[in-house]
Structure formats: structure tokens, C-alpha cells
Amino acid sequence: TYSKPEHAVNGGGRLRNMTELPQRKMVDITRDKPIKVTIRVVVPVRDHPKFNFVGKLLGPKGNSLKRLQEDTMTKMAILGRGSMRDRHKEEELRNSGDPKFS
Template identity: 80%
Template structure:
């Protein structure tokens, strides 16, 4: 039950399933994290929610992931679950629900397994600009020029 009259901060956390069973060959973790983890960082700043990619397949090193999963440590219990994104926020009830709704809509864009999409293109554009590379797109061809 929520007490919305006092505006006391509440923590809301939701888990969003990543559709790896429907699309086993698609790299959802790479798409969510983006170059150097910048996509997820930007998404967290934009939505004002904390996000974490958790579950089986969330770690780069598969052997280490298996080792940690079998260790029985409660910190790594998520490695026994399906791949998911945990979204959480801590604020007043109305604001918390609005933030979660916005975050869900934004994360959904990253869970569409299309190889040529605006999410990937914009992330690569930002990385290129950060590295000082000028480029332009002509159809599907990318022309790169070093400064």
C-alpha cells in the first residue's frame, strides 16, 4: 500500500527480461552497454534510474561467470537467473512510477534485435565524435576521415 499524501521517497525496482531465447544469436548485452558502457550510462542519466544487466550471460568471461555461479555466494545468485535488466529508482511515489515508465520505454528500444538501427548508429556516432573522427553516411556506406 502506498501513502501518497506524505511524499516519502520509495524505492521501486523492476526486472525486464531480455529476449535471448527468442533471439539466441543477438548480442543484447553489447547493445545495452554500448561502446565502453556509454549507452547504459547515458540511459541511466536520462531516465534518472539505476540500471544493471544481470543474469546468465551478463559477464564477459564465461568461465569466471560459471565459477562465481557455482560458488554459492549470494552476490552472484543472479547468475542462475535468465538474462535481465534491473531498473530501480528512489524518489517520491508519483515521480518514481513516472521514471520507471520512462525507463521501460527507453530500454525497450534496446531489446529489439535489429542490426541496423538508430540506437546503434547514434552510439557509434557519439563514439566517433569523441575520438575526433569525422564521417558521413551515404546509404549503407560509411566514409571515415581522420582529422
């Protein structure tokens, strides 16, 4: 368990009384399981229909995406329209109703 400090410095450098703030649950990242953070980035394909976003993100032989993953120590996935090579399979998965492919 953590004890709440009585005073802390906020972003503006001012001292705040911590006893007046509501209690928040703190996560012990050293003992608990790793935390999974998911961020979804929407690419403006409709605004730029002729630009190949998937090709730019992957790069030659997927090296750009691999380098991005190594530099940021993350895992990335490209989903949605234009992310698969086989367009017929892509449309079949989109029409399946699975939210992962919609």
C-alpha cells in the same frame, strides 16, 4: 496524516464518492525515506541466441547505458547469462546457488 477527500474525479472524468472506497495507506514522499522501485526486464535471449543484447544495451564503452541512466534518472544493472566478460567466472557464480546469479 492525510484527510480523505469526499469526492474525486476518476480516469473517465466521472465524479466518485470517496467515502465508499476502502482506506489505503498513503506514503508521504516528502518526509519519508526515498522509495526504491525495482523492475526486472526479461530479455528474450533464447528466442534470439545470436543477438548480442548486452553489447547493444551497454554500447561503446558503456555510453548507451550511461545515457539511458542519465535520461531516466535511474540506476540499471545487467545481470544473468552473458553479462560478464569472463565466462568461467560467470559459470562459477551461476553454480554457487546464489539467487542473484541464477
